[in-house]
Amino acid sequence: xxxxxxxxxxxYHVGFRTETGLAKAVxxxxxxxxxxxxxxxxxxxxxxxxxxNRGFMGLVSSSRMIxxxxxxxxxxxxxxxxRQDLWxxxxxxxFQDPMTSLNPVMKVGKQIFEPLRRHLNMDKGQAxxxxxxxxxxxxxxxxxxxxxxxxxxxxxxxxxxxxxxIALAAEPEMLVADEPTTALDVTVQKYILDLLxxxxxxxxxxxxxxxxxxxxxxxxxxxxxxxxxxxxLEHAATETLFADxxxxxxxxxxxxxxxxxxxxxxxxxxxxxxPPDIVDPPPGCRFSPRCxxxxxxxxxxxxxTTSLTDHEYACFYPVGSDAGAEALKHNQDAGQTATGLKIGxxxxxxx
Amino acid sequence: MAGSGKAHLRNADxxxxxVENLVKEFPAGGGKVVHAVxxxxxxxxxxETLGLVGESGCGKSTTAKAVIQLPPPTSGSxxxxxxDLTDLSAEELRQQxxxxxxxFQDPISSLNPRRRVRDxxxxxxxxxxxxxxxxxxxxxxxxxxxxxxxxxxxxxxxxPHEYSGGQCQRISVARALVLDPKVIICDEPVSALxxxxxxxxxxxxxxxxxxxxxxxxFISHDLSVVKNVSDRVAVMYLGKICEIGDGDExxxxxxxxxxxxxxxxxxxPANPFAGESETLDGxxxxxxxxxxxxxxxxxxxxxxxxxxxxxxxxxxEGDGDHWVACHFPVRNDAPAAD
Numbered sequence: 008x009x010x011x012x013x014x015x016x017x018x019y020h021v022g023f024r025t026e027t028g029l030a031k032a033v034x035x036x037x038x039x040x041x042x043x044x045x046x047x048x049x050x051x052x053x054x055x056x057x058x059x060n061r062g063f064m065g066l067v068s069s070s071r072m073i074x075x076x077x078x079x080x081x082x083x084x085x086x087x088x089x090r091q092d093l094w095x096x097x098x099x100x101x102f103q104d105p106m107t108s109l110n111p112v113m114k115v116g117k118q119i120f121e122p123l124r125r126h127l128n129m130d131k132g133q134a135x136x137x138x139x140x141x142x143x144x145x146x147x148x149x150x151x152x153x154x155x156x157x158x159x160x161x162x163x164x165x166x167x168x169x170x171x172x173i174a175l176a177a178e179p180e181m182l183v184a185d186e187p188t189t190a191l192d193v194t195v196q197k198y199i200l201d202l203l204x205x206x207x208x209x210x211x212x213x214x215x216x217x218x219x220x221x222x223x224x225x226x227x228x229x230x231x232x233x234x235x236x237x238x239x240l241e242h243a244a245t246e247t248l249f250a251d252x253x254x255x256x257x258x259x260x261x262x263x264x265x266x267x268x269x270x271x272x273x274x275x276x277x278x279x280x281x282p283p284d285i286v287d288p289p290p291g292c293r294f295s296p297r298c299x300x301x302x303x304x305x306x307x308x309x310x311x312t313t314s315l316t317d318h319e320y321a322c323f324y325p326v327g328s329d330a331g332a333e334a335l336k337h338n339q340d341a342g343q344t345a346t347g348l349k350i351g352x353x354x355x356x357x358x
Numbered sequence: 359m360a361g362s363g364k365a366h367l368r369n370a371d372x373x374x375x376x377v378e379n380l381v382k383e384f385p386a387g388g389g390k391v392v393h394a395v396x397x398x399x400x401x402x403x404x405x406e407t408l409g410l411v412g413e414s415g416c417g418k419s420t421t422a423k424a425v426i427q428l429p430p431p432t433s434g435s436x437x438x439x440x441x442d443l444t445d446l447s448a449e450e451l452r453q454q455x456x457x458x459x460x461x462f463q464d465p466i467s468s469l470n471p472r473r474r475v476r477d478x479x480x481x482x483x484x485x486x487x488x489x490x491x492x493x494x495x496x497x498x499x500x501x502x503x504x505x506x507x508x509x510x511x512x513x514x515x516x517x518p519h520e521y522s523g524g525q526c527q528r529i530s531v532a533r534a535l536v537l538d539p540k541v542i543i544c545d546e547p548v549s550a551l552x553x554x555x556x557x558x559x560x561x562x563x564x565x566x567x568x569x570x571x572x573x574x575x576f577i578s579h580d581l582s583v584v585k586n587v588s589d590r591v592a593v594m595y596l597g598k599i600c601e602i603g604d605g606d607e608x609x610x611x612x613x614x615x616x617x618x619x620x621x622x623x624x625x626x627p628a629n630p631f632a633g634e635s636e637t638l639d640g641x642x643x644x645x646x647x648x649x650x651x652x653x654x655x656x657x658x659x660x661x662x663x664x665x666x667x668x669x670x671x672x673x674x675e676g677d678g679d680h681w682v683a684c685h686f687p688v689r690n691d692a693p694a695a696d
Binding site: 051 | 564579580589609622624628637642
């Protein structure tokens with residue numbers, strides 16, 4: 008922890024110009040990532056977790072996108088800079104769907120040779136040799152034969168292993184893994200996550216693991232950041248977060264997840280309502296319209312981030328505090344929250 | 359595993375649906391045959407939810423579709439409420455169709471984007487009039503749209519793209535319910551949804567099941583979800599059933615080696631099997647040329663000679679509703695902590 012962090016993100020914003028106004032996909036997010044560490048980023052669809060990562064990687068640059076704030080990668084400012092010289096060489100990325108991120112009309116071998124020849128200036132023979140090594144390291148059987156196959160000839164798990172081999176070809180210092188196992192079966196998911204952890208330890212690589220699966224985040228990360236509506240709501244060491252969560256959104260996410268611990272037909276607790284409109288977000292705390300703890304203040308003021316050792320959260324009435332318990336009781340007695348959300352025995356529904 | 363046998367079937371008069379020796383094969387060109395589902399038998403009682411789990415390619419969707427004759431199975435019988443669906447003529451089968459409905463994984467692509475939501479929901483009723491749904495009338499379209507948690511007035515004006523993914527899945531459920539079906543096949547109905555929305559849909563399905571007396575075949579690769587919604591669970595591998603029985607029992611005390619591997623891979627902090635280090639070696643064998651004997655033997659740590667030659671039959675495990683097709687079931691009661 009003493010050496011300088013690999014990635015320092017400060018007050019980072021990504022906006023998209025749309026017909027109805029500026030969509031604030033990432034709205035003032037700050038975090039640091041140390042070398043060799045894994046940061047899990049969780050949240051619902053539209054929480055900004057992917058855009059955050061694609062933003063600082065420079066993958067969403069277009070005339071409609073605006074970014075601001077500061078992102079230091081190894082001490083170098085990369086916001087609004089050309090980041091192409093980092094791609095593949097220093098930061099690599101793997102995506103959810105390995106079929107659409109591999110080129111379907113190019114043989115697997117050629118796709119692995121590309122980063123090797125481009126970033127490491129290898130000749131054909133060296134690249135071929137290294138490619139076989141890489142495929143072996145990600146657990147692909149008969150790697151020499153795979154080089155002359157096309158992506159469609161491989162299973163989903165195999166394709167994701169090829170993606171990982173390509174991403175790690177130039178031994179990058181950081182890997183952005185955007186839902187890398189969401190499309191895969193649980194047994195393959197376990198294999199890929201084990202593999203990533205192994206390779207990460209071998210190379211001392213930092214990783215951001217974007218996932219909607221709290222179980223994956225819990226088992227595979229050092230720290231977890233919870234995002235909602237483009238903002239960071241809570242961030243803590245993984246163990247701390249799951250043992251003692253403070254943000255009502257984190258609590259609600261966990262409560263809505265079915266668990267093997269519960270007997271059949273256990274009633275789940277969905278989060279009522281839907282994620283906020285990021286063009287015209289609700290005033291105050293963005294989660295307030297769906298929050299069981301919401302008070303008047305939550306609808307007008309945006310809560311500042313409270314920083315404890317290894318734990319940050321942005322909430323006026325945190326879970327586990329007296330203020331939180333009082334707020335919840337107050338709402339339960341009233342039968343509704345300050346935003347008019349009915350709570351208690353009321354039936355949940357789409358409206 | 360990968361076994362056959364019918365020891366786990368209940369008496370015909372206790373069940374609504376009884377599937378025996380179901381086989382579904384597809385031509386693969388060059389005279390080859392894909393053995394998608396091979397000799398699968400199971401039954402479902404009225405009002406029960408049977409969860410089908412297994413990895414991609416294990417035949418769970420093909421099984422469910424063959425049950426409702428879409429397309430009909432290659433062989434085997436599907437007895438629904440005393441009638442063997444595989445014996446019916448095309449017209450007789452058509453008359454049975456309103457009893458079976460289906461909900462798909464991708465709620466948005468399974469709805470016609472150019473039609474208004476209320477029209478999508480009421481179409482079945484327009485086709486069948488009173489003959490299919492019996493008591494259902496035009497007014498009940500609104501009732502059903504309301505029952506799934508949507509506003510019937512808005513549904514008259516709006517099209518699917520104006521609804522969120524979770525709401526589109528509600529529309530799919532309403533469409534399935536409008537003809538008062540007996541059986542609904544849910545094929546990965548919540549896989550494309552966020553957990554918060556997934557919980558809404560699962561709760562809603564449970565409510566609809568109670569309210570309309572539905573019997574569900576619930577297909578999912580997510581074991582936590584299957585455990586939550588199912589009364590009974592069937593674990594499938596390469597076109598065969600490995601283990602079947604009461605959901606709580608199977609998740610608490612899995613004895614088939616494949617079920618245990620599957621369970622140990624679930625990233626759930628409450629997973630008692632997470633510590634087991636077994637992983638699945640190798641690739642799924644091709645269903646064109648499935649392994650002889652137990653189909654799982656090529657990847658099973660417990661495999662012996664008999665597993666390579668003789669297919670295991672389902673046998674009762676303990677004295678409850680728990681059946682397994684394996685020569686060497688794994689019987690250490692509680693998983694070791696280390």
